[in-house]
Amino acid sequence: MRAWLKTTIALGVTALCSFGLAAPGHAEQRIAYKSAKAGTSYYQMGVELANAIKTGSQGGTILTVEESQGSVQNVMEAAVRQGDYVFTSPPGLVESAMEGKGPFKNRPKESFANIRALFPIPSLTMHFVMRGDQQVDRFSDMAGKTILLGKGSFGATEGEKYIKLFGLEDKIKIASAELGNAADALKNGQIDGFVTAGSFPAPNLVEASASMPVSLVSLTDAQIEQTGRQKQIIPAGTYAGVDKDVATTFLPVEAFTTTAMDEQTAYLLTKTFWQQKAGLGERAPWWKAVTPEMLLKTTVKLHPGAVRYYQEAGLRIPAEMR
Incomplete structure (x- = not known):
């Protein structure tokens, strides 16, 4: 990756910061966020992210942080959850689910075909x-x-x-x-x-x-x-x-959703994350290590809404990730 990548994401964030996930006065939107065991650093990150999204959307969108027993459970639930569902996992584990390998070998791989990436989180x-x-x-x-x-x-x-x-x-x-x-x-x-x-x-x-x-x-x-x-x-x-x-x-670890999430919601969620990342890093140093380069270290496709944001921000998204 070249230096322009960091520059373009910064320019994109500046150019696109005119609105959040929901405008004041609109109905509150709730999105389930499957995290990790309570008391762990990744559960704490989920809480930090939820606060950032609430701030960035002016209270219009609430991430409801759910405790999890780990990434395998998070991916498993992606096959059956209804509505807007965001979860964290290493991309390699999602790839295994899509290929019917590892802990997912007895599960129909078609159940995981609709998983899509949004943005990286601390590795x-x-x-x-x-x-x-x-x-x-x-x-x-x-x-x-x-x-x-x-x-x-x-x-x-x-x-x-x-x-x-x-x-x-x-x-x-x-x-x-x-x-x-x-x-x-x-x-x-x-x-x-x-x-x-x-x-x-x-x-x-x-x-x-x-x-x-x-x-x-x-x-x-x-x-x-x-x-x-x-x-x-x-x-x-x-x-x-x-x-x-x-x-x-x-x-690497990323935030994922499924194609059940509409394009506009995925777009605004991704945009708001990058808008709020600098503030997240000021409050918790581990967010500082998250960079746009991490996004391209996976073969999991991006959600169309996320693709829309990254393209507007000036990132070159490989065809296989669209």
């Missing part, structure tokens, strides 16, 4: 966190350390994959504990490090870095290529004491 970024006194700079330096992975999350699964991929399967001791206790366990010396995936700044890492020295393991370009994931740079200064850029991987 799942891998963090390999170590105590600052461990002098761990490279992945191979984790040999002989006790690492907490947690259970059942994307970060745990991905972390385990990397440990095997880079030949450390029999060289690392995996701690048996919940990821929610990671900061305390690190501080108390029960573990040498932990693995977590989430938007950055990650709350549990902010907590840990505020109370003790920590470091982040940086991956080489060759290692990132081995993972099959996309490269993400966590800028220096994101966390206390981490004074250099850290190279890692990320899994």
Whole structure:
């Protein structure tokens, strides 16, 4: 992607900021927004987004944030939900549903054919966190350390994959504990490090870095290529004491809907999101990492209403995404 992409999205937002999702005096519109488990960063993002959409539409549109057990449930419900339904998921999971693979292999793939993308949200970024006194700079330096992975999350699964991929399967001791206790366990010396995936700044890492020295393991370009994931740079200064850029991987996450949503609603919802993104970033730093480039890192088609907005904003949308 070129520098003009950021410029054109900014110009488009400026040019199109004359109205929101609904004008004052019009009937209030409610849209279901399927998020994540209550108490997680992604549920918090859903609340932040709902507030931004309400502000941007002058109270005309309300996102009703619903708790979810995860992205698989969100995608599953897209096949049966009626009316305006917005949900979050990694694009790859939506692609699996459309192809009838993975957790959707016993479901008719036609049920998911009408899913369409709207806009990106903060990605799942891998963090390999170590105590600052461990002098761990490279992945191979984790040999002989006790690492907490947690259970059942994307970060745990991905972390385990990397440990095997880079030949450390029999060289690392995996701690048996919940990821929610990671900061305390690190501080108390029960573990040498932990693995977590989430938007950055990650709350549990902010907590840990505020109370003790920590470091982040940086991956080489060759290692990132081995993972099959996309490269993400966590800028220096994101966390206390981490004074250099850290190279890692990320899994994109997007807001999706279905073709049951009409074009005008999808258009205005997408437009209002980009209008409000700067304010979202001022209130919660993880929104700052969301860029237009993320939009084109998927093969899932955009909703026609979203296509309309991006074209007016000056973005070149590939034919396969229309």
